[in-house]
Amino acid sequence: MDLLLHDLVNIESLTGNEGRVAAHLADVLRARGFTVELLPIAPESPRANVYAYLGDKRPARCLLTTHIDTVPPFIPFSGPDAEGKVYGRGTCDAKGAAVAMISAAERLVAAEQVKAGDLALLFVVGEEVDGAGMKAASELGLRWENIVFGEPTESRLALGHKGILLLRLQAKGHACHSGYPHLGHSANHTMVIMLSDILKLEFPTDPLLGPSSVNLGTISGGEAPNILSPSATATVSIRVSCEFDAVKRATLGLVAQHPEVSYEIVAEYPPPNIQSAVPGFDTINVGFGTDIPFLKYHDGPGVRKYLYGPGSIFLAHTSNEHVALADLETCAKGYMQLVLHCMSTSPTP
Ligand SMILES: [Zn+2]
CATH class of the missing domain: 3.30.70.360 (Alpha-Beta Plaits)
Structure with missing residues (x-):
């Protein structure tokens, strides 16, 4: 995971300039056996979301999603230090979450715990400014029953946000x-x-x-x-x-x-509706906003949304942004557990 994070962090992807990181992510996911689509957020736009799934089943029961843009300024990757922390822009907000999600998906596939139609990954542009990527993803005509959003929540399930x-x-x-x-x-x-x-x-x-x-x-x-x-x-x-x-x-x-x-x-x-009661997970109250509200048509009965990821929001957007490699591992396991929880239970109407 740390190698992939190293590469993603070192590709500058300030909001509006996500092209190179999206292309790299698409290559990485293809090499790992996923079917990958680069989806421009508007006709002719050079900015594209990355959508990856298993086989030819575009819709999936569970979606793991986070954003690939960052706030300025670009800070290259460094570390790990003696405490196993790695530094750089996006390490916790939110390229660390992307890396943990990819690792979780790979392990679930390897263990044959998911098959085509069970799981998809979506990496969006523009979260830090206007949610342009998530707004575009809303128009794909895809509906996911369970959606896990990755943002720095200190490896705990967010109770919701304002x-x-x-x-x-x-x-x-x-x-x-x-x-x-x-x-x-x-x-x-x-x-x-x-x-x-x-x-x-x-x-x-x-x-x-x-x-x-x-x-x-x-x-x-x-x-x-x-x-x-x-x-x-x-x-x-x-x-x-x-x-x-x-x-x-x-x-x-x-x-x-x-x-x-x-x-x-x-x-x-309005405050989005988020689930937080999953056995084995601690919860956290967060004060920041996300692009969850921009994923339209995914409200109401039959849809569950979660907010979970490595690192702390108090480090995001700072010159000291970092994440502990141990937290990436915790979250990779956490994402696996959330997917398995969603697959084995159904939303209460
Ligand atoms: Zn973020």
Whole structure:
């Protein structure tokens, strides 16, 4: 596994530039006996997801999936150090998961525990920016009953993750000399009042995922100290742990009370439904988002989704990103166990 991880990490694959790593992964999977398709995410796009399966059975009961793009900057592979840790961009987010998934699939095939139609692997582009790869995979017309997503969860099953409501707000004012404020009105004042109202909203808490939370990520506006501000913008992101529709209604209702403010919804999805009760697995509460919500048509009864992978999210996106080789082995076994669990039980409707 460490050799494959070495190669994958050393192929730079910042979001948008996943072509070489996808081609390499396709070669690796073909050499291991899988049927492999490189699936462009749009007609003529050089960016392609990698889909691998057994024999000629394209649909499969179980899917192991993760992403092959990374955040910048590229950091080459190094290690292992004395503690068996390997370093570099993507080691834990999420090329380590990809390597553990491939190893799990190989071992299941070798032990004849899976056959054609049981298992497929999907490696997507674009998770770190907009989920473009997973959105494209939704349009393949394939349906999987069991889907295991790989992200750094410290080798534990995630209990779920929060949804998001991301708004871009724009307030319009009327500029004038600040010595005569009755002649205009300040977009900055409007924005500050509205944002402080948003901070006063009481958002629901989920018993598993904890409280929903608000972040006023960016605020800007105004031209000079002696001019009433003609315009102001802000972005507000709300991590929603439950009651997504109610949170959205309350927030947009408040915005609507200020006719001089317009809004754009930049991103929105409710907390995805994830399974976490599998014998033999510890669980973890995670605060990050994934591209699980972008896999459409896989909600509701008859479909189970899991989130599980090696490494820690606290190392992902840092200059110290690393994973322990022992954790890759733990997760390879964990992925095998999850596949076997899914094959031997059926989802409760
Ligand atoms: Zn990731």
